[in-house]
Amino acid sequence: MRDLVTLENLSAQEMVNLLDLAQNMTEILDRPLKKVPTLRGKAVVNLFFEPSTRTRNSFELAGKYLGADVINVQPSGSSVEKGETLWDTALNLSEMAVDGIVVRHQVSGVPQQLAEILDIPIINAGDGSHEHPTQGLLDVLTLRQAKGRVDGLKVAIVGDVLHSRVARSDIWALIALGARVSVAGPPNLLPDTFEDLGVEVTTDLCEALQDADAVQVLRLQKERQSTGEIPSLWEYRLRWGLTKTSLKCAKPDAIVLHPGPQNRGVEIDSDILDSPRAWILQQVKNGVAVRMAVLFRLLGGGQDE
Amino acid sequence: MKQTALLMDADAVRRALMRIAHEIIERNHGVHAVSLVGIRRRGVPLAKRIAANLVLIEDEAPPVGILDIGLYRDDLANRPFTPVNQTSIQSQMIDKRVVVLVDDVLFTGRTVRAALDALSDFGRPKAIQLAVLIDRGHRELPIRPDYVGKNVPTARAERIHVEVQEVDEIDRVYVEKITGSGGEE
Known part of the structure; x- marks a missing residue:
């Protein structure tokens, strides 16, 4: 394993290794002194071309907890604004003896192309509507902690699946690890190609939630409303919002996940977010642990067998 | 050619830990x-068994922690990838207490060096002592054990195998002599 660009191309065994390692990494987050020397002397660059708070901070802390130096490069205030191409930016960074680049970009496929050009590990922190592999891993890690396993579970993914890189990474990870997946959302935001993967696709929220052990609620990208892709927020909540009533369609012990940031009262109600069934803050913590595992695996974790 | 010789059987291990x-x-x-x-x-x-012995003698159970030094090794990049850090230690077990580190074999001392680094991340012990079942010599660092089950003079190319019931379903220690070509590992 040299880069982490997709979960689609990652073997189930490699995912399990990363999940086990991430589980072990959570221990460091509970220590009084949260820093190990493992990646001391390594430099990681967060190269984010899209706004992000959670993922960028999470990668930054993950690197720092492992002892690496982490810098953040954003297009505003950098030479990107002066017209430098992405490839030149990346090549220049790699010449500064950087050991790994974490990249987020609005265009699908950018991390893959960077991985082909550069010799150092590239970690995809979200590319267009393609993938968000560390999010997929932290979601299955949270699921595994809550249920003790992934194999044989049913997970419903709800919302704008078409534009969601989170949904895609979740689906690859869940299927590889033996879970069943259903997706629900507005008809024009549901790709029917997912049916070929064995995913149940429906516009009926309650049908997707049937027998579900977990519900992943996707953030409603409000800008979709202005483009006419969704009806009013009020109507969206009525049909696809996770409320006390709609959650009744799932198993009584189903857990609720959300990649954040949440629109309270739109895709998910406040009383669910604040209930013990929500494992959303656990997801945030697991996010740091997963990114520690990935950084360790790619920048310092020994050789492939 | 490989040749093995038994150094300790189950009784010898039991007596040494007592x-x-x-x-x-x-x-x-x-x-x-x-x-x-x-x-x-x-x-x-081994630490759990020493703790059980302490209960027998003193009727008091000391806390037992698990330390995985995987994240502190100086040779990580050359080892096969494994999910490291199966550590379980609370700060209360470390702060202001005498911590007895327990390992099976003391060899170059690099593992203990890493363990000392790791321990300091959990708190400030009053003192750290080192107990090993086997001391085989060939230190590469200024580290010495406080409690030794058995001193075994070895050649560098020899391998010491410690097997314990909980992992290997048998208690024994044996040395594997590599004859013929010899040389460094």
């Missing part, structure tokens, strides 16, 4: 301020 327990008590005037920390992997069952 003696180490007595020595820990004698040196620390009891166990009320003592914690044991086993270095993964085989140091952990």
Whole structure:
């Protein structure tokens, strides 16, 4: 394993290794002194071309907890604004003896192309509507902690699946690890190609939630409303919002996940977010642990067998 | 050609761990301020057994922690990838207490060096002592054990195998002599 660009191309065994390692990494987050020397002397660059708070901070802390130096490069205030191409930016960074680049970009496929050009590990922190592999891993890690396993579970993914890189990474990870997946959302935001993967696709929220052990609620990208892709927020909540009533369609012990940031009262109600069934803050913590595992695996974790 | 010779059988291991327990008590005037920390992997069952011996002798159970030094090794990049850090230690077990590190074999001292680094991330012990079942020599760092089950003079190319019931379903220690070509590992 040299880069982490997709979960689609990652073997189930490699995912399990990363999940086990991430589980072990959570221990460091509970220590009084949260820093190990493992990646001391390594430099990681967060190269984010899209706004992000959670993922960028999470990668930054993950690197720092492992002892690496982490810098953040954003297009505003950098030479990107002066017209430098992405490839030149990346090549220049790699010449500064950087050991790994974490990249987020609005265009699908950018991390893959960077991985082909550069010799150092590239970690995809979200590319267009393609993938968000560390999010997929932290979601299955949270699921595994809550249920003790992934194999044989049913997970419903709800919302704008078409534009969601989170949904895609979740689906690859869940299927590889033996879970069943259903997706629900507005008809024009549901790709029917997912049916070929064995995913149940429906516009009926309650049908997707049937027998579900977990519900992943996707953030409603409000800008979709202005483009006419969704009806009013009020109507969206009525049909696809996770409320006390709609959650009744799932198993009584189903857990609720959300990649954040949440629109309270739109895709998910406040009383669910604040209930013990929500494992959303656990997801945030697991996010740091997963990114520690990935950084360790790619920048310092020994050789492939 | 490989040749093996038995160094300790189950009885010998049992007696050595009992003696180490007595020595820990004698040196620390009891166990009320003592914690044991086993270095993964085989140091952990050994630490638990020493703790059980301490209960037998002193009727007091010291806390036992698990330390995985995987994140502290200086040779990580050259080893096969494994999910490291199966650590389980609370700060209360470390702060202001005498911590007895337990491992199966003391060789170059690099594992212990890493363990000392790791321990300091959990708190500030009053003192750290080192108990090993086998001391085979060939130190590369200024580290010495406080409690030793058995001193075994070895050649560098020889391998010491410590097997414990909890992991290997048998208690024994044997040395594997590599004859013929010889040389460094």
